[in-house]
Amino acid sequence: MTIPLPRIEQAIAEYSAAWDGERHLLPLLRGLALDGDPTSRGTLAGHLTGSVVLFDADWRNVLQIHHRVHQRYLFPGGHIDAEDQSLQAAALRELHEEVGVPPRSVRLLPGRFRILHVDVHDIAARPERHEPAHFHYDLRFAAVAAGPLEIRPQEDEVSDPRWVPVAELPGVLGERAREAAARRGEPG
Numbered sequence: 001m002t003i004p005l006p007r008i009e010q011a012i013a014e015y016s017a018a019w020d021g022e023r024h025l026l027p028l029l030r031g032l033a034l035d036g037d038p039t040s041r042g043t044l045a046g047h048l049t050g051s052v053v054l055f056d057a058d059w060r061n062v063l064q065i066h067h068r069v070h071q072r073y074l075f076p077g078g079h080i081d082a083e084d085q086s087l088q089a090a091a092l093r094e095l096h097e098e099v100g101v102p103p104r105s106v107r108l109l110p111g112r113f114r115i116l117h118v119d120v121h122d123i124a125a126r127p128e129r130h131e132p133a134h135f136h137y138d139l140r141f142a143a144v145a146a147g148p149l150e151i152r153p154q155e156d157e158v159s160d161p162r163w164v165p166v167a168e169l170p171g172v173l174g175e176r177a178r179e180a181a182a183r184r185g186e187p188g
Contacts, residue, residue, distance in 0.1 A: 002082050005033055008048070011087055011115065011139070018112035021172070025118055029137060038137075039080040039090075046135030050091030051077020053116050053173070054106060055144040059181040061163035065098060068157055070123070075140060076101075076158070088114075091141045099161055100152030106143040111187030113180045116142040117173045140173070144185055 009030060016026040029048075032038035038048050053075050054063040064073045076098040077091055084090035092103040108114065117140040125133040151161045166174070166181050 003039055003080070003084065003086060005038075008033075008038060008087065015115040015118065015139075018115075019176075022118065025120075029118070032137065039084075039087075041079050044132055044134050046137055047079075048087070049077060049079055049136045049138045050087050050094060051075040051138050051140050052091045052095045052106070053140050053142045053177060054095065054101070055142070055166070055177075055181060055185075056149075056163060057145045057147055059144065059166070059184060061165055062169065062177060063099065063151070064162055064164050065153060065158040066160040068159060069126075073160075073162075077138060077140075087139055088141050091139070092143075095143075098154050098158050100154070101145075101149055105146050105149060107146060107185075109142040109144065109180060109185040113142045113176070113183075113185055113187055116140050116176050116180065119173070142177075142180055142185070 012026060012029045016023045032043065032046060032048065035045050036043040040047055051074065063076065065076055067074050076095045078094040080090040084093060088108055095101050096103060119138045119140060121136055121138065123134050123136055125131060153159060153161050166177050169177050
């Protein structure tokens with residue numbers, strides 16, 4: 001694990017402190033470390049992943065992609081690699097790999113909007129890769145485009161990039177995204 005466990009725990013603690021309704025996740029996410037490296041895809045009960053909720057420069061839309069393996073629309077993101085120096089660096093690397101948006105073209109949001117949401121989703125077993133069913137604990141980092149972006153999907157993994165209106169995002173993520181957009185990313 002190249003990302004030190006205390007930095008992971010600090011990020012999770014900051015997230016749960018920023019969003020009162022998320023305190024229940026703290027013991028669960030801390031418990032991932034008991035089963036091994038919480039960032040390793042080899043931790044088969046479940047592991048952390050990172051994605052980016054990318055707002056366009058006008059704060060009206062966020063980018064989603066259709067993931068070919070999982071057959072669903074997700075935010076650009078994926079597994080944390082050994083060379084990633086931080087959780088957000090992993091998410092930005094995945095953004096670049098999946099849709100061709102370099103990290104210098106976006107600005108991560110500060111404070112309570114840094115990790116906008118943690119999504120826990122199940123991943124189906126993949127016998128051809130000897131992977132059992134497991135969970136992804138996806139840390140969704142929020143960022144805004146610095147200007148117009150050229151989206152170039154990595155066709156082997158993703159397709160159909162689309163800009164979804166912030167107003168149409170459901171649930172807790174939608175509420176937080178609308179708050180971030182209204183404040184232009186300033187936690188205030």
